Amino acid sequence: MSFENDRKEILERLKIGKEMIYLSKEQCENIGLSTKEIIGLVETALSEHGKKNYDMPAKIGVHPQDKSFFHAMPAYLPKVKAVGMKWVGSYPDNEHEFALPQITGLLILNDVLSGLPIAVMDSVWITAMRTPAVSAIAAKKLHENAKTFGMYGCGVQGIEHVRYIQETLSELEEIYIYDIKEEAMDNLIESVEMKDGIKIIKGKSIKELAEKCEVLCSATVILKDPLAAVKDEWIRPGQTILACDLNTFFDPKTSKRADKYIVDSDTSHQLLDKQGYFPDGLPEIYCETGEIVANLKVGRESSDEIIVCSNIGMAVCDMVLARKIFDIALREKVGTILPL
Numbered sequence: 001m002s003f004e005n006d007r008k009e010i011l012e013r014l015k016i017g018k019e020m021i022y023l024s025k026e027q028c029e030n031i032g033l034s035t036k037e038i039i040g041l042v043e044t045a046l047s048e049h050g051k052k053n054y055d056m057p058a059k060i061g062v063h064p065q066d067k068s069f070f071h072a073m074p075a076y077l078p079k080v081k082a083v084g085m086k087w088v089g090s091y092p093d094n095e096h097e098f099a100l101p102q103i104t105g106l107l108i109l110n111d112v113l114s115g116l117p118i119a120v121m122d123s124v125w126i127t128a129m130r131t132p133a134v135s136a137i138a139a140k141k142l143h144e145n146a147k148t149f150g151m152y153g154c155g156v157q158g159i160e161h162v163r164y165i166q167e168t169l170s171e172l173e174e175i176y177i178y179d180i181k182e183e184a185m186d187n188l189i190e191s192v193e194m195k196d197g198i199k200i201i202k203g204k205s206i207k208e209l210a211e212k213c214e215v216l217c218s219a220t221v222i223l224k225d226p227l228a229a230v231k232d233e234w235i236r237p238g239q240t241i242l243a244c245d246l247n248t249f250f251d252p253k254t255s256k257r258a259d260k261y262i263v264d265s266d267t268s269h270q271l272l273d274k275q276g277y278f279p280d281g282l283p284e285i286y287c288e289t290g291e292i293v294a295n296l297k298v299g300r301e302s303s304d305e306i307i308v309c310s311n312i313g314m315a316v317c318d319m320v321l322a323r324k325i326f327d328i329a330l331r332e333k334v335g336t337i338l339p340l
Contacts, residue, residue: 139168146215238304259305
């Protein structure tokens with residue numbers, strides 16, 4: 001469908017330039033997208049990114065507090081006719097200080113031809129879904145036959161990662177989880193329905209997961225000073241590491257000595273390096289995740305390779321989901337029409 005025809009379809013339901021649609025977190029969450037559909041949409045975004053069919057700068061941000069940040073994340077993805085920006089913030093202390101979520105944000109979707117805003121929607125659910133989808137896709141491309149998966153961090157991201165990874169690793173038998181909060185592990189187990197044949201195990205220590213799992217994933221907190229909670233000496237040949245918390249949780253030595261260091265966005269990692277998030281220097285980047293997804297670069301070439309894949313989040317993945325949510329919302333008359 002051409003951009004003109006796409007715009008005509010939108011105009012049948014929305015007066016572009018005079019109106020926009022607002023969608024709450026609950027409305028986005030209940031729009032009807034399945035886990036498999038989200039994986040498919042995110043895979044499209046990653047593939048287009050790998051083929052360089054996008055426009056997306058490195059995400060810039062401000063830091064009102066030492067551990068907090070706001071990121072401005074604009075992107076244009078021609079294939080799905082989506083352009084817009086996500087404004088997302090992270091305040092790690094929110095939960096115990098104010099009983100509020102750590103991650104908050106809004107996403108603005110624009111009409112490609114006129115530039116006028118056509119939607120404003122909560123981006124928390126979108127972020128919570130696209131992040132584990134990227135990890136699950138990367139896991140399939142880099143370690144498809146893995147039987148064991150370890151998840152560090154059992155909050156929202158941990159829950160969704162355990163849910164999503166079951167969709168892409170067809171030979172998965174055991175999922176180990178670990179969190180410093182016992183109740184977080186219990187909540188994850190209660191929240192996620194496990195597929196037949198897959199066992200979930202509460203890990204006793206950080207080291208246990210590193211020793212027992214082929215694929216390891218972390219979704220904790222992003223800090224300038226690495227925690228190096230997973231010691232380099234615990235990592236063995238053949239493991240795949242999926243880091244959603246940049247250079248924080250795994251020992252930076254591991255990324256430095258990995259056979260392949262893969263990132264979702266080269267430019268974003270380069271910028272973060274300049275901002276001080278890699279005190280020991282940014283590891284040499286092999287390629288971007290999207291290049292692996294688009295089959296432009298080879299992933300795992302040997303069972304002995306150590307592969308680290310750092311996925312910190314890209315706006316192209318947000319936009320592909322936002323556009324799909326917008327299309328369904330217009331069709332099903334979900335959301336609130338607001339005047340401009």
